């Protein structure tokens with residue numbers, strides 16, 4: 001069985017971290033985001049198609065070193081085709097019912113159980129569901145007691161949301177779904193295809209997952225996922241290899257080859273590989289990119305520092321993004337896919 005991982009987005013809501021890397025390779029607890037999905041796939045999935053475009057070289061490189069025991073196909077779209085278009089573009093690799101995963105979710109979904117549920121319901125499409133409060137940032141379903149989804153609305157206004165159950169970004173689909181997707185153009189699975197399948201087949205089902213689920217598409221949720229996984233691991237702090245910590249770090253994750261000097265305080269921070277934080281600096285609720293140098297007596301709160309940036313001694317910053325380098329050519333100014341409020 002095949003699984004498609006949708007990993008072609010620009011990750012605009014995670015900039016500047018995504019100016020320099022594919023979103024799906026952003027480390028979470030020092031492991032690339034996509035590795036969590038790879039480990040979640042059951043043994044019946046033998047082939048994984050990575051639907052990519054932006055920064056595809058990095059993804060190709062990563063999967064040359066790691067295959068997770070699966071056949072890996074890096075399927076490069078000539079231009080972003082959207083969540084539906086990317087699935088259609090993978091059609092040539094699909095041999096039967098298949099799985100689709102958004103690359104930016106971290107969750108405890110039991111895929112085998114979801115497939116069993118799909119078969120029992122004789123569904124055309126089954127999507128995983130998760131309850132949230134802020135429904136407007138997601139796809140929301142109207143669902144019957146028996147799991148039959150009767151409507152799907154992408155990013156509705158709160159007052160228009162049919163329930164608090166959202167699309168958790170993992171689907172099991174019959175090949176007939178591919179016939180609904182046009183070839184070679186931008187197609188949104190959520191806005192165009194799901195509503196059509198619901199109205200045409202009536203065989204669209206929702207499977208509510210248990211445990212935990214988090215969408216890692218935003219800086220806030222990127223920090224939250226670390227908090228969640230630290231709690232899962234029953235620890236308040238982790239650090240990678242060859243890292244030296246002479247400061248105090250709480251609810252934080254330090255990457256590999258990081259140096260934290262004495263008197264430094266870190267709280268709710270993620271510090272990526274090869275960064276240095278000098279004496280007596282303090283960071284709260286921050287993400288510090290790779291190869292960053294932070295001078296002495298710096299105070300940062302709610303700040304994201306892009307890769308290879310330097311922060312001069314005694315700088316004080318709040319609620320900001322630090323990026324002084326050029327923005328990659330063709331990087332969109334705003335989210336292009338399933339934008340809120342369109």
Ligand code: GDD
Pocket residue numbers: 006007008009010011023051052053077079080081082083086101102103104105137138139140154166167168169190215217337338339
């Ligand atoms: N190959 C490819 N091509 N992948 C894409 C493209 C594209 O053109 N556009 C987006 N993707 C990938 C993204 O990288 C991401 O992994 C996934 O498709 C979903 O796109 P996002 O841009 O992250 O969408 P979202 O977070 O706003 O909303 C989606 O996820 C929510 C759950 O996290 C929707 O599926 C919602 O319905 C859902 O609730």
Ligand code: MG
Pocket residue numbers: 102104215216217
């Ligand atoms: Mg997302």
